[in-house]
Amino acid sequence: MQKINRDVLIDRAISLLNSGQVSSVLGWRQGEFFYDVTPAVFTDENDIRENFVWNDFCGANFSKYLVSKTKASDGKILVFLKPCDTYSFNQLLTEHRFDREKVYVIGIPCEGMVDTGKLKAQVGDGLVSAQSTEEGLLVTTLYSDEPVNVDIKSVLAERCINCKSKKHVAYDELLGDEGQIEDSDRFDEVARIEAMSPDERFAFWQGELSRCIRCNACRDVCPACTCEKCVFDNPVSGVENKAPVNSFEEKMFHIIRAFHVAGRCTDCGECSRVCPQNIPLHLLNRKFIKDINGFYGEYQAGECVGSRAPLVDYNLEDLEASDVFEGRDTQ
Amino acid sequence: MQVNKYRPLIVAFCCNWCSYAGADLAGNNRLNYPADVKIIRVPCSCRVNPSFVLRAFQRGADGVIICGCHPGDCHYTSGNYYTRRRMALLFSMLDYLGIERERTRLEWVSAAEGAKFAATMNDFAEQVAALGENKRLEDLRCKR
Numbered sequence: 001m002q003k004i005n006r007d008v009l010i011d012r013a014i015s016l017l018n019s020g021q022v023s024s025v026l027g028w029r030q031g032e033f034f035y036d037v038t039p040a041v042f043t044d045e046n047d048i049r050e051n052f053v054w055n056d057f058c059g060a061n062f063s064k065y066l067v068s069k070t071k072a073s074d075g076k077i078l079v080f081l082k083p084c085d086t087y088s089f090n091q092l093l094t095e096h097r098f099d100r101e102k103v104y105v106i107g108i109p110c111e112g113m114v115d116t117g118k119l120k121a122q123v124g125d126g127l128v129s130a131q132s133t134e135e136g137l138l139v140t141t142l143y144s145d146e147p148v149n150v151d152i153k154s155v156l157a158e159r160c161i162n163c164k165s166k167k168h169v170a171y172d173e174l175l176g177d178e179g180q181i182e183d184s185d186r187f188d189e190v191a192r193i194e195a196m197s198p199d200e201r202f203a204f205w206q207g208e209l210s211r212c213i214r215c216n217a218c219r220d221v222c223p224a225c226t227c228e229k230c231v232f233d234n235p236v237s238g239v240e241n242k243a244p245v246n247s248f249e250e251k252m253f254h255i256i257r258a259f260h261v262a263g264r265c266t267d268c269g270e271c272s273r274v275c276p277q278n279i280p281l282h283l284l285n286r287k288f289i290k291d292i293n294g295f296y297g298e299y300q301a302g303e304c305v306g307s308r309a310p311l312v313d314y315n316l317e318d319l320e321a322s323d324v325f326e327g328r329d330t331q
Numbered sequence: 332m333q334v335n336k337y338r339p340l341i342v343a344f345c346c347n348w349c350s351y352a353g354a355d356l357a358g359n360n361r362l363n364y365p366a367d368v369k370i371i372r373v374p375c376s377c378r379v380n381p382s383f384v385l386r387a388f389q390r391g392a393d394g395v396i397i398c399g400c401h402p403g404d405c406h407y408t409s410g411n412y413y414t415r416r417r418m419a420l421l422f423s424m425l426d427y428l429g430i431e432r433e434r435t436r437l438e439w440v441s442a443a444e445g446a447k448f449a450a451t452m453n454d455f456a457e458q459v460a461a462l463g464e465n466k467r468l469e470d471l472r473c474k475r
């Protein structure tokens with residue numbers, strides 16, 4: 001259950017809207033089903049009262065929307081940001097992607113968001129509703145007579161289980177208490193893969209990446225991917241669409257995608273959240289983050305505005321490319 | 332006589348100011364290095380976008396080597412420092428995906444180091460030849 005309830009958010013949104021401080025509100029609205037909560041722009045009080053959603057399914061990170069929304073709007077936009085979203089917000093500001101003056105940020109604490117895939121795996125398909133309780137969710141489905149009690153921990157998204165920070169690094173106003181940077185085990189899985197033999201690693205990634213259908217959702221959602229023209233849309237790039245063979249061609253796409261955001265990826269986890277094929281894209285991003293931390297010193301993208309990303313920086317004493325594998329014996 | 336003996340295809344990105352001149356010197360001094368090495372001249376090693384390396388593999392290279400001026404000697408002062416970071420991360424990522432780490436290399440070769448250029452290429456070509464064809468990074472879309 002989220003600490004701050006929906007009414008508090010709605011009250012703030014409506015009062016800011018009515019006082020003229022903001023001209024629109026970026027929030028969540030219910031999609032086709034209760035669990036597919038989608039980002040939406042609200043400008044009307046009644047619409048907000050009826051349709052504004054805030055629950056355990058509000059995974060979407062709004063930071064990226066600010067790039068296009070601030071361009072399209074003259075007035076200020078109110079945006080609700082969870083702690084991890086504020087890192088993306090700062091990173092976008094660092095890259096001068098939108099005008100800070102046009103945004104009013106309300107930070108909201110987050111207790112973790114549900115991974116619908118995990119929920120379905122547990123209670124089955126045909127989800128009808130889910131009610132947040134103290135310990136978890138009370139879920140009704142088409143195929144069970146009784147509502148099922150689900151432990152929230154068992155259905156949290158991976159990125160929430162390994163949450164790196166509950167601290168808002170940017171806001172104009174904060175609802176609830178200031179959070180803390182968390183101790184997370186987010187690099188454990190990367191280390192586990194590193195410890196495999198090259199053949200095992202290759203097989204692992206082939207298994208994961210060859211499921212990719214090249215919908216480009218991971219690119220589209222990523223707050224670090226905001227170029228107006230993208231290499232993946234270039235018809236002569238050789239990586240513009242899905243390889244028409246049952247092979248592992250999509251690896252090129254994935255290496256380029258992950259490299260493009262290396263040093264700028266805040267590990268917000270949006271890419272893995274939106275992937276319809278459940279490809280663990282965070283394991284590619286985190287490999288870069290882990291390496292950057294190890295080679296060039298700890299760096300968290302988006303922690304503060306204006307910091308220099310590791311790939312546009314250098315040190316005279318940086319390690320040589322040939323030393324990268326020193327001390328790693330898996331061969 | 333052995334026909335059809337496997338020859339690796341090696342792409343060497345060489346910066347104009349040092350390594351390419353180093354290759355020239357190797358030639359002038361009649362130092363041998365394998366003809367399997369195809370040199371692509373770039374203005375500076377940091378011109379090499381990591382996707383160039385991937386593109387080379389995609390189009391059938393068996394090994395890719397990037398050569399630039401020694402740290403401190405880059406014609407543009409700092410280009411090779413950026414190259415060093417990029418390639419360190421790229422090589423590490425390729426390894427993470429299970430691609431043979433011997434297929435990539437970054438080497439500093441000055442204009443005076445014709446001998447080092449030839450020795451590096453001989454060594455790298457041998458190393459890549461030992462691995463055989465690049466299967467893990469090939470891309471059927473790009474094969475003719």
Ligand code: SF4
Pocket residue numbers: 218221222223224225261264265266267268269270271272282285
């Ligand atoms: S690569 Fe994924 S985790 Fe990183 S910023 Fe983009 S969407 Fe977020």
Ligand code: SF4
Pocket residue numbers: 211212213214215216217218219274275276277278279281
């Ligand atoms: S979201 Fe998933 S399936 Fe779509 S392009 Fe990205 S990795 Fe591939």
Ligand code: FES
Pocket residue numbers: 346347348349350374375376377398399400404405406407410411
């Ligand atoms: S000019 Fe040679 S590395 Fe920059």
